[in-house]
Amino acid sequence: MDSVQRLLVVVVVSLTVLLVIVGIQVVFIILDLRKSVKRLNSILEDAVLGGGLIRPDKLTGIAEMFKRDKSVATHGQE
Numbered sequence: 837m838d839s840v841q842r843l844l845v846v847v848v849v850s851l852t853v854l855l856v857i858v859g860i861q862v863v864f865i866i867l868d869l870r871k872s873v874k875r876l877n878s879i880l881e882d883a884v885l886g887g888g889l890i891r892p893d894k895l896t897g898i899a900e901m902f903k904r905d906k907s908v909a910t911h912g913q914e
Contacts, residue, residue: 837845
């Protein structure tokens with residue numbers, strides 16, 4: 837093999853290793869994000885269903901505010 841072929845093999849091998857490492861890191865990030873979303877879902881279920889911090893009537897009020905394009909300062913004033 838001449839020097840150009842050796843250089844090409846080294847570049848291809850190093851890029852392959854780098855892409856495998858990046859792919860593994862992306863999988864770890866997706867798994868961590870999935871775990872965080874599950875935890876957030878559990879917290880929100882406990883808050884809404886348990887009658888704790890968040891009440892459903894408050895959530896519908898906030899949703900109505902966004903539907904009508906009102907800001908927080910003008911909410912309640914027709």
